[in-house]
Every structure is written in C-alpha cells, then in structure tokens.
Amino acid sequence: MSRESENTLLLLIGVATAMIAVTGIFTRYVKAALLPWLYLTAGVLIVLALVAIIGDIRGGAASDPDHDGHGHSNRAAWLLVVPVVVLIFLTPPPLRPQASVPSVSAVSTEALRRPFPPLPAGRAPEVSVPDVMIRAAQDSAGTLDGRLITVTGFTMDDDGKVDLGRFSVLCCAADARLARIHLDGPAAAEAGRLPEYTWVRVEGTVLPGAADGDSSLIPTLEAVSVTEIEAPENVYA
Amino acid sequence: MAAVNPEADSHTDPRRIRTLSVWVIAALMVAFALLGGTLRSVVYDSTALSTAGTVFAGIFVQALPFLALGVVLSALLAVFVTPDRLSRWLPNRPSAAVLTAAASGAALPGCECGSVPLARRMFGEGALGAAALTFMLAAPAINPIVVVSTVVAFPGQPQMVGARVGASLLTAIIMGLAWAKWGRPEWITRRLPKPAANDTPRWRAFAETARHDFLAAASYLVIGAAAAAALHVLVPQWVFEKLAGQLLLGVLVMAILAVVLALCSEGDAFVAASLTMLPLVPRLVFLVVGPAIDIKLFAMQAGIFGRAFAIRFAPATFVVATVVATVVGVLVLGGGA
Numbered sequence A: 001m002s003r004e005s006e007n008t009l010l011l012l013i014g015v016a017t018a019m020i021a022v023t024g025i026f027t028r029y030v031k032a033a034l035l036p037w038l039y040l041t042a043g044v045l046i047v048l049a050l051v052a053i054i055g056d057i058r059g060g061a062a063s064d065p066d067h068d069g070h071g072h073s074n075r076a077a078w079l080l081v082v083p084v085v086v087l088i089f090l091t092p093p094p095l096r097p098q099a100s101v102p103s104v105s106a107v108s109t110e111a112l113r114r115p116f117p118p119l120p121a122g123r124a125p126e127v128s129v130p131d132v133m134i135r136a137a138q139d140s141a142g143t144l145d146g147r148l149i150t151v152t153g154f155t156m157d158d159d160g161k162v163d164l165g166r167f168s169v170l171c172c173a174a175d176a177r178l179a180r181i182h183l184d185g186p187a188a189a190e191a192g193r194l195p196e197y198t199w200v201r202v203e204g205t206v207l208p209g210a211a212d213g214d215s216s217l218i219p220t221l222e223a224v225s226v227t228e229i230e231a232p233e234n235v236y237a
Numbered sequence B: 001m002a003a004v005n006p007e008a009d010s011h012t013d014p015r016r017i018r019t020l021s022v023w024v025i026a027a028l029m030v031a032f033a034l035l036g037g038t039l040r041s042v043v044y045d046s047t048a049l050s051t052a053g054t055v056f057a058g059i060f061v062q063a064l065p066f067l068a069l070g071v072v073l074s075a076l077l078a079v080f081v082t083p084d085r086l087s088r089w090l091p092n093r094p095s096a097a098v099l100t101a102a103a104s105g106a107a108l109p110g111c112e113c114g115s116v117p118l119a120r121r122m123f124g125e126g127a128l129g130a131a132a133l134t135f136m137l138a139a140p141a142i143n144p145i146v147v148v149s150t151v152v153a154f155p156g157q158p159q160m161v162g163a164r165v166g167a168s169l170l171t172a173i174i175m176g177l178a179w180a181k182w183g184r185p186e187w188i189t190r191r192l193p194k195p196a197a198n199d200t201p202r203w204r205a206f207a208e209t210a211r212h213d214f215l216a217a218a219s220y221l222v223i224g225a226a227a228a229a230a231l232h233v234l235v236p237q238w239v240f241e242k243l244a245g246q247l248l249l250g251v252l253v254m255a256i257l258a259v260v261l262a263l264c265s266e267g268d269a270f271v272a273a274s275l276t277m278l279p280l281v282p283r284l285v286f287l288v289v290g291p292a293i294d295i296k297l298f299a300m301q302a303g304i305f306g307r308a309f310a311i312r313f314a315p316a317t318f319v320v321a322t323v324v325a326t327v328v329g330v331l332v333l334g335g336g337a
Helices: A003-023 A032-058 A073-090 A129-138 A188-193 B006-010 B014-045 B047-080 B083-089 B094-107 B112-122 B127-142 B144-153 B158-182 B202-234 B247-261 B268-274 B280-292 B295-304 B307-333
Strands: A149-158 A161-168 A177-184 A199-206 A220-228
Touching: A003 A032, A003 A073, A003 B014, A003 B047, A003 B202, A032 B047, A032 B202, A073 B014, A073 B047, A073 B202, A129 A149, A129 A161, A129 A177, A129 A199, A149 A177, A161 A188, A177 A188, A177 A199, A177 B268, A188 A220, B014 B047, B047 B112, B047 B202, B083 B127, B094 B127, B094 B158, B112 B127, B112 B202, B112 B295, B127 B144, B127 B158, B127 B280, B144 B158, B144 B268, B158 B280, B158 B307, B202 B247, B202 B295, B247 B280, B247 B295, B247 B307, B268 B280, B280 B307, B295 B307
Parallel strands: A177 A220
Antiparallel strands: A149 A161, A149 A199, A161 A177, A199 A220
C-alpha cells in the first residue's frame, strides 16, 4: 500500500473515531467513560495523518516507503478499511437479549455480605439492574427493603413471565454480561404485553429474600408502574 | 519512515501507482456509503452478525486509546532515548535487567495493546531484548488500573489480587530469562524504519514514528479483534457452565478462553468474577494468560516483531503463563473451592 493510502486510512480511522464519539454511537461498543479518550485519540490520529500528508505535499514525494526496506510489510494496512467501514457505515446495533453472553450472577454468601451505601434521596431513585441484583444478594444494610425504586431496562420473555434485562459492560462489548430481574405485581402484566426488547422504566419495590436457586439470586421487582421509553443514551449499565 | 531518500522518484512513474490505491479507497468509501443502508439492515437482522460486529467494534474502539498512548510513548522513546542510553540505564546482567523491567511494568497504566509497539521500540541486543519482552508481558497485568479493577471485582478476596500480580510477574520474568538464554535475534524479521536523518526536526521524526507504529499495530489489531468476535459468537455459553469442579479441565479451558475472547486486561477481572460456577484457580489462569497472550496480541506480535518470533514466543508464553498461574493458584488459593 502506498504511503498516501496509509495516510488516508489513518485519517479515516481518526474521523471514524470522532464520528462515533460525536454521534454517541460509541456507547454501543464501549463504556461511556471512554468518551474524552476517544476525542483525544481521534485528535492524535488526525494530526498524525495531516502532518504526514502536508509534509509529503510540501516535501514532494521525498519519502517513499517502498525504498526504506519495508518491502511488502505494509500490505496489512489494507485491513484498516474494515474498522472504517464498520464504524462509519455499518454501525452494528447494541447487544440484544438474543445475543449469547454470560449472565450477571450475584452470589450471596456471608463473606460477601456488607453494608452498601444508602440509595440517593427522592421518591423513587434510579437503580441499575445489575446494582439491584448485587444489593439484593449482598447488602447487609437492607437499602432496598421497602424502598420504591426506578429501574430502566428492556423487557425479556421468561417462560411466559416477564423479566427486566440490561447488559452490564465494564470495558467494552466483548465483556458484556446480561443482568435480569423478574417483574411481578400489578404492572407486570402491562410489561408482559409489550413485545420483547421494549425499553421501559419500571417503578416498584424489590421483594425481600426472593431467592431463586440457592447460591445465585434473581430478585423480583414488585412493579407499580411501567412506562415505555426510548432506548437510553447509555444502553449498557 | 522520515528517511529522506533522494532516489525515491527514480522509478517509472510511481506517482500514478501510489495515487491509484487512494482512488481504490475512495471508491470503496463511496460504494459502502451507497450500500450502507442495505448492509446495515442485513447486519441488524442477524443476531450472530450484529453481535459479532458489536464485539469487533467494542474490542477495536476500546483498544484505540491505549494503542494511541502506546505509540505516542514509543515515538517519544524512539526520538529522545537511543538504545544505547536505554541499555546504560538498565543493569548489564540479563537477570537484573529483567527484574528491573518487570517492576517498571507497574508504571504503564493501560491495557496490553499499547505495550506491544512500546516493547518493539525498547527492543535491542542481549539484556535489552529480554527486558523489553518482560516489560511487554508485565505492564498489562500489574499496572495500577488493572490491580484496582481486580480488587473491585473480587471484593473480600485480596489473595486473588496477590496471586494475579505474583503469577503475572513470574510469567514475565520467566519469559524474559528464557529469551535471554534461548532467544535468537534473527526471529525478529520485522525491521524498524531507518531513523530519521539528522536534519529532520524532532517533532517530524516523532510524528513519523508514531504514524508507522500505529499503522503496523492497528492493522493486526483488526485481525485479532475479528477473530475474537467470530469466536465470541461461535463458543457456546454452556462451555462455561459445564466445567464446575473439574480443576484441570477447567484450567485448560479457561486458558484457551482467555486467548480466544481477547478481553481487555482492565475488564477481564469482572468477567472472571462473574464465572462463579468455576473454582478460583481456573479463573486466576484466565486472568494471568489473557494479558500475556491472546489472539489479538498474537496478531500484533506477528505484525510488529515478525511471524518467526510470534509462532515461538506466543505458545511458550501460553504454556508458561498457564503452568505458573496454576501452581501459584493452588499454593495461594488452595486446590479446590
């Protein structure tokens, strides 16, 4: 591959990174906290490409890569077309419940039980699905007990009953795990009528001590209201 | 790359050939822009394709900032620190140099993608080569970010953190010493570009080095990320669940999964923590093998050091990391639960 094409691809990778950062598409692939680093990376790559391009134009074709002992080594640079196409044109969707990924399982053992920090004040504070699972299993302070909370997630079918799911991502989509809680109570039927993978905001209280199996708990949320919503900006918890 | 080469234009009309591939890229972009909608819906309609696409994009995008950090550091190293100076800083005895390099791995915050190009720049004759490889293996596993995320992922189990750091350091040191003893410089077939001519300004030399290292590492990252994404979709979930209680089989499968899944070393602790059906030892193996060698690192090593190097160094790292992690795990964590 010629030096000009390498520079073009370098520029395109930088532009693709900037595009997924600006449009928010990056939250489908990595944690939202990576945003400033993505801008920085895009800046570095674009500057590197422009320095090389402008330098070449000014200096004529002085530095031809085929003459510095590389031979065919840079043919692999063509592969960089793949991420450019994936990030700019294909933009694969966020993970969906059908994806085969491991589940979050919150183990409840005496060793792990500890007091969790209290939930934020307010009528129904927002708690993420994985956080509900962990608190239900390991919180010795009982911060969820009798407390009305708001949980955002998507509907999932669970043998005729309805679950609330959300993917938990720690680094990137490759380490995603599916967190789910059961829905019950007056508003659960309403959620059950929605098609699978509908984003909803559910208000309710977690039933105390609702064990499902012996070591891993899937808590049940006694839902009092279910509101259909747009997919949130950060699709992963 | 900045090598100013006056004979460069002596070929017959090289400019036409060179602009041709730019036109190919431009044509590809236009074609994908036109087909984008159709392709997007094909991907969206297939769960396997969209999961693979998302995982690929996840690994690639996650690695980019670390790769950028790595190539910026390696370019700074190339411009400001000559190999002579680096070897003057390091102890002369290979064993002492390897130990120093292993300890300094704690100073590079980031995951494994950045450390491969950096190690290539540090690489040199004798003790320096062993030290660079030790640094490459140690840095992703024992830096502060990884240690903290392991502490958070395994609350109340500090022995897991200690075992991870200890086994990773030991793996890096063993591989460094092994290179000092058996490694052959001729396996490193990929040559670095000639250093910039003396009259090139430093910032220009810096930009050229960073550009070269990024292109080399990123193109092989594409192969690794694509392979990992494909295997993500193809390795069925029950593999994880059928392994409870079988120590040796569990160790082997987790070691292979660490290679196949190619997770970022900053996040792999959480994945290991979530596999609660497995005993701690196989999960430790997962955490020690993954940052040292996985499918994307193998591809990047082949691209940056050379294939002859990667096909020897990667399997050796895999075996050493698996054995060391198992032994450390059994000693520190106990054999079974």
